[in-house]
Amino acid sequence: MIRVARIATGLALCASLAACGGGLFGHHDKKKAAVKELAPARITTIGVNAYLWRATLDTLSFMTIAHTDSNGGVIVTEWYVNPAVQTERMKASVSILDQDLRADAIRVSTARQVLQNGQWVDTSVAAGTNQKLEEVILQKARDLRRNAAG
Incomplete structure (x- = not known):
């Protein structure tokens, strides 16, 4: 009789735990699923931050x-003449100063x-x-990083 009571108590305990956590061996990563993880901020396979590099090329x-x-x-452009304003031209030079994706990791210089x-x-x-x-450029780099996480 005691053995039956222990088994019944054990089953009741397992059932209550299963109800609380998504199964007996439930998924413990519900918070992870709710919070989207970001890709690493430092991807430097080319010598500088790859997100800033790609974002700069996309922007320019x-x-x-x-x-x-x-x-x-360093990325330097040729002179660019806006088709709408033929009497004006611009040139840009971008320096990526750090391997981390940070606001102070990029410097833009333009000439007109x-x-x-x-x-x-x-x-x-x-x-x-x-x-x-x-x-x-920074916003585009952040978007690239966010999209890289999936």
């Missing part, structure tokens, strides 16, 4: 690339020229242009 893809150095983290009397003349770049490009 409308411009012709003049020079790239993936080990040094206007056409005056048949000659291209250097002029100032609109305030915030470099910072805006940095923000676009």
Whole structure:
């Protein structure tokens, strides 16, 4: 009689545990499934942060690339003339300064020229242009990282 009571108690305990946790050997990773994990912030197979590198190339893809150095983290474009404004051209240079995906790991420099009397003349770049490009590249890099996790 005692043995039957112990077996009944054991079965009741197993049943209550199964009800609480998704089966007798339940899935203990419910929190992991709810929280999407990110891919590593440091992927450096090319010498610099791969997310920043890819995001920079994607962001500047409308411009012709003049020079790239993936080990040094430098991308330089040719002069780009906007078809809507034929009297103005821009050039960009991006340096990736760190192997980590961080806001201070990228520096953008832009140059602008206007056409005056048949000659291209250097002029100032609109305030915030470099910072805006940095923000676009960083956001794209973060999106690439998030998408790499699956």
